[in-house]
Amino acid sequence: MKTYRNKALLQAAKEAPCCMICHAPNVGQVVACHSNAIRHGKGTGHKAHDLPAYLCDRCHAEVDGRAGDWTRAEKDLRFFEAVYESVLWLLSTEKLRLC
Secondary structure (H helix, E strand, O other): OOOOOOHHHHHHHHOOOOOOOOOOOOOOOOEEEOOOOHHHOOEOOEOOOOOOEEEOHHHHHHHHOOOOOOOHHHHHHHHHHHHHHHHHHHHHOOOOOOO
C-alpha cells in the first residue's frame, strides 16, 4: 500500500488541543504525530501514514521516548488512544466529514 498523505489532517494540528494525557489547549505547541511502528509504514527517513495523534511537545516527547520511562507497550497504547481522541476531535468539530 502506498503511504497515505493528507495535508489537511496535518494542518488541523494548528487548531487541535493535545489529545493525550494533558489535554492542553493549543498555544502553538501541538503537532500532528505519526506512528513509530514499522507495520504502519515507518522506515528510516520515512514517516508512517498521515493518521496522526495531535500532541503537545511534552506528550510527543513521551510517546517518542525522548522523555519519561514508559515501556514500548505503554507508548503504543497511549499513542493509539491519542489517535482515537484526535479522530473524535476532527469529527466533533467537523474538520473531518464522513458524509
